[in-house]
Each structure stands twice: as structure tokens, then as C-alpha cells.
Amino acid sequence: MQELFAYEDITDYSHLISPYTFVGVKNVGWLNLKSDFQKGELRSSLLRKLKDVARQDEIFQPTVEPGRGFPFCEVCGPVKICNSGGELIRDAELWIPYEDIIFASPVLILHYMEVHHYLPPAEYIDAIIGIDISQPFDAGKAYRDRLASSGWFHRPR
Secondary structure, eight states, rough: OOOOOOOOOBOOOTTTTTTTOOOTTOOOOOOOOTTTBBOOOOOOOHHHHHHTSSOOOOEEOOOESSSSOOOOOTTTTOEEEEEEESSEEOOOEEEEEEEEEEEEEEETHHHHHSSOOBBHHHHHHHHHHHOOOOOOOHHHHHHHHHHHHHHHHGGOO
């Protein structure tokens, strides 16, 4: 079985760069489904909005580190997740800007919310509700900028 990364919600982002972290980037939805996590019912409009957010275009680009394959759930196995346009989403991270922070989630968060009833923190829900995808955002650039300022490139080898 494939081992997935798990981080507590609202902790500093360090995915694949530990012990370094990104300033202003917080983890959400990096779950171990065999452990306890907050569950609840979400409005279908919230999930629909997050699927709208996941629909990358020229103006709003929320994905980071896209992979070749599809997301893998440790309970369900490989899953096919579609954005609001019905397009399959490859394994990646979704970065959601909110006020002065960015929430970083695996694209699996859509599956976790829909199938496993994961209830993300209130701040994340507020970010989804308030996001304006007509405003420019480039998660890849945000990732690269933070990686450059994290000290990761200057680490001892």
C-alpha cells in the first residue's frame, strides 16, 4: 500500500522540504484516513466552489507540483477527481490564497471532503467561500518564490 504524507491542519508547510518551512503557507487536508480527523457534512455548494477553484486557467492557477498520475487514496486506491469543468485533475497540490496566507492541500482534499466527509478547518472554508478566481494567482510562482526564500537551496548536502 502506498504511504501518504500526513500533516496536521494549519501547521507550517514543509512538504518535501522538511526541516524547512514556507512562511505564510499552512497545511490543510493532508490526512491519514486511518487516524481520527474532523468529519461533518458540507454544503454541496462549497465542494462545487472548490472544484471551480481547481479548474486552472490563465488567470487563476492554483496547482503546484502536478504529477503524471492520478491521486491515490489509502482507503479507495487510485481515484479520478474532476474539476467543475469535468476535466480530470492529476495528482497535485491546491494552493488557496486567503488574506495574508496560503492554504496548501493535496488535490485529494476534494475526494476526502466528498467521499470520507472530511471537514476542513473553518479558515479554509472561509477561504473557499471568499475566493475570487477572476483575480490573478499563480501557485507555481508562489511556491518557487517561497522555496527560494526558505533556505532550502542553501542546505548542506
